Amino acid sequence: MQNKKKSFMILLTFLFLLSGCDYNVKKGQLEKVGLLIPETVNDQVWGTKGYKGLLNIQSKFEIDVYYKEGMNSEALVKRAVKEFHHKGVNLIIGHGNEYAEFFNHLADEYPSIHFVSFNGDAKKKNTTSLNFDGYAMGFFGGMVAAEMTKSNTVGIIAAHDWQPEVKGFMEGATYQNKHVKVKVSYVNDWDNEEKALALLEPMLASGVDVYYPAGDGFNVPVIERIKEKGCYVIGYVSDQSDLGETTVLTSTIQHVDRLYEHAAELYNDGKLQSGNLVFDFQEHVITMGKYSPLVEKKFQKKMDQHIQRYIKTGKLPNE
Known part of the structure; x- marks a missing residue:
């Protein structure tokens, strides 16, 4: 009995040391993470994906994380x-391009963040x-749209003219x-549903039968309207096949949740570049x-081959 007890204690000591080694592997520069979201984490598209990324970071690094919604002004x-600084946060993620300028103004004041x-x-x-390079995903989405159109007319309702996925x-x-x-x-706005739907109507009347609603704040209501008309859609940002597999031909997905986790890992390892x-x-x-x-x-198989070639060589089908 004494030998069994001794063996059990040795095993416990070994497991403790093993867990301690695992902790040391994970521990790096990352202390706590804060996320700022301009609208809400419950929009099921952009905000939700950012929040999912934060939860992934919390799970992977076993650290405290915080988030704030409605962060739509520099004062806020x-x-x-x-x-966040008072709570010991040393990595802050602003979930949108508007935060870049705010952070440029605040960076010198908080050198530890x-x-x-x-x-x-x-x-x-x-x-x-x-930054996501959206050109290739737009290119592949355009290929699917052009393959499936019956009217030889496809349409894009985009948020802004600078989006590389539009040209792609x-x-x-x-x-x-x-x-x-x-x-x-x-639309000249990421979230203006009313304007996006108004722009959709003349396209529907003109015979466009495949659409790319390239704005995550308005694409869901646009897809629902397109579904009513029996036309097709290329989803944007999220896999939107759940909105109708006979409507959504495929989606161009930006995995911002994976990207934030990747950035946290780089920061933890001291490798996140400015x-x-x-x-x-x-x-x-980015995936289809x-x-x-x-x-x-x-x-579908042909598309997969094109994408794998692009991953390996950086060359699109027209190159």
């Missing part, structure tokens, strides 16, 4: 950063902007189908979503 952001924004212009040594979609569509026409309208960083299919933070059963398996 300044107060939130001050509060690294500020991460999205699709902005980071100018200080403790600021980083994470246009060029992917014309590569796949030289007869296709691409109509484009701009400035503007760009990510694409190669980092597995589930295909509709209406898209032929042969074409």
